[in-house]
Amino acid sequence: MTNRAVIQTDKAPAAIGTYSQAVKVNNTVYLSGQIPLDPVTMELVSDNFEEQAQQVFKNLRAVCEAADGSLADIVKLNLYLTDLNHFPTVNKVMGEFFAEPYPARAAVGVKELPKGALFEAEAVMVI
Template identity: 40%
Template sequence: MAWCAAVTTFQFSPINAPPAAQTVNHRCVPLSVANRCRRPPVVFASAASAAAITGNKEVIETDKAPAAVGPYSQAIKANNMIFVSGSLGLLPETGQLISDSVDDQTEQAMKNIGEILKAGGVGYDSAVKTTIMLADINDFSRVNAIYAKYFQVDPPARSTFQAGALPLGAKVEIDCIAVLP
């Protein structure tokens, strides 16, 4: 008698599709295969519970932050989280960089992120992860000093790296992931 693990896969149609468009497949795999997984499998009681976990997505938009400069949203709310797109130091009124200064651009990018988070119903204190992309890594300490003003208590996890180039000739771009209360 060979032991096996049940594996369930779910296939979901686009958001807002009727539940009938979702399919569930069950199969059995040998334990030796199941044990090679790097993570334990996620188990859902039903397709309905899987849909509840994956949830729907909601676009977050505000005119208090610059409009997206491409085919993306300012932010998306999904799974009790807010995913803020990379924010440049653009003025919301003009869509132009505030100045050529990395300090000014960082300050404005952080203000833009704050407005987008506010439109999503949270603030800086809900941020759990940010990514900072710099045109020049030598600006790290200047950007870090301004960034620190916005996350004084329990700062989020963060990655910072130098990008080859940023949109519109920007010197800094910052994205953010926040959790909903």
């Protein structure tokens, strides 16, 4: 039998649909996609891509911490960008939040994201 728990924190945006911020099964945490919403106002933090990327990683960090982990515990990271020309900026911002060894990662260009966001990230963490 697995040990399953829902992770929720007020330090990250509340779910805007029928999902949990994260679900922990044994020592693996599946983090739902985070967009650049301010957790208090539930509005996009900015129209600027770099500021949106910073907020996304702050939101992911808050959910990691609520699960008793950290960004360093992320083993797989999936990134969604509405414009792949922002790829170098994602790498720059990621360097502000992650240190080697980096998680495995995918970066996918998408047509659009919820609430008009420019960037979203989801992750799998092992603690």
